[in-house]
Amino acid sequence: MKTEFWPVFWKEMIKFFRFKSLLFTTLVQPALWMAFFGTAMSSNFDRMNVLYNIPSGMGQVGYLTFMGAGVIAMTALFTSLYGGMTLIYDKNFGLMKEMIASPMQRSQIILGLGLSGITKGFIQAIIIMVFGTLFLGVDFFSQQNLPGIVCSVLGILLFVGTFSLGFIFLSSGIALRLETHEGMQGIMTVLSMPLFFVSNALYPADAFPAVLKVLSVINPLTYLVNGIRYFAIGNDFYALGKHYIYTTEIVSGSYVALLIFTLCTFIFAMDSINNVSIT
Numbered sequence: 001m002k003t004e005f006w007p008v009f010w011k012e013m014i015k016f017f018r019f020k021s022l023l024f025t026t027l028v029q030p031a032l033w034m035a036f037f038g039t040a041m042s043s044n045f046d047r048m049n050v051l052y053n054i055p056s057g058m059g060q061v062g063y064l065t066f067m068g069a070g071v072i073a074m075t076a077l078f079t080s081l082y083g084g085m086t087l088i089y090d091k092n093f094g095l096m097k098e099m100i101a102s103p104m105q106r107s108q109i110i111l112g113l114g115l116s117g118i119t120k121g122f123i124q125a126i127i128i129m130v131f132g133t134l135f136l137g138v139d140f141f142s143q144q145n146l147p148g149i150v151c152s153v154l155g156i157l158l159f160v161g162t163f164s165l166g167f168i169f170l171s172s173g174i175a176l177r178l179e180t181h182e183g184m185q186g187i188m189t190v191l192s193m194p195l196f197f198v199s200n201a202l203y204p205a206d207a208f209p210a211v212l213k214v215l216s217v218i219n220p221l222t223y224l225v226n227g228i229r230y231f232a233i234g235n236d237f238y239a240l241g242k243h244y245i246y247t248t249e250i251v252s253g254s255y256v257a258l259l260i261f262t263l264c265t266f267i268f269a270m271d272s273i274n275n276v277s278i279t
Contacts, residue, residue: 008116034071072228085188086113089181118161122160159258160228194215224254
């Protein structure tokens with residue numbers, strides 16, 4: 001198997017670490033979201049727990065912990081969805097023409113960009129888990145020993161990596177079909193908000209209107225959140241008055257759904273780069 005994607009990967013990672021303002025906001029923003037939004041909302045939602053009829057002995061998860069899984073998913077969504085925007089700059093400044101003219105296969109360009117997106121997603125997910133657990137009291141991996149925590153973290157990273165790869169492919173395919181940064185920014189903004197809010201990241205999706213329920217079922221973010229909550233919180237708990245049970249079938253089905261999504265977006269990205277117009 002060819003591994004010509006490394007130059008593309010290192011180009012993106014050097015850019016990620018070299019621009020200090022971008023690095024700072026990318027790493028700190030999710031922590032601030034959890035610290036301010038999560039803490040403020042949890043103080044309200046947790047007061048409502050007394051209104052719910054929770055069976056004795058069942059685990060009751062606080063809203064900050066419940067939302068923490070959603071913040072990991074949100075960060076993976078926004079980072080990967082905007083990750084393909086770098087191709088707009090590569091096209092405008094002539095770098096794309098150089099890569100296309102090189103012996104490198106076009107698929108390697110997409111794979112290198114995808115690998116960089118996975119790496120960024122891993123870094124952010126680990127920061128959120130550490131920050132939330134140590135400083136905000138997020139109850140991840142409770143009652144797990146060290147080997148169990150390691151396996152759970154690896155499970156979360158597997159879901160985050162597959163999801164990030166799918167959205168990197170999607171954003172790359174869109175970027176290759178556009179000519180301006182402003183057009184790409186507009187499309188990403190239109191996509192990101194519905195994907196985030198029409199999911200189970202911040203609240204249960206059961207109370208959605210019928211149309212939004214259907215949209216949440218086909219929303220890849222929903223399946224990412226399922227996987228994160230299973231590994232980070234557990235397979236049987238109560239949150240916001242709802243009983244969550246994550247069976248092996250549900251988690252496996254969620255991962256298969258992400259794999260199918262990633263395969264579809266890879267085909268889209270390959271079609272885009274094979275037909276890209278470089279002037």
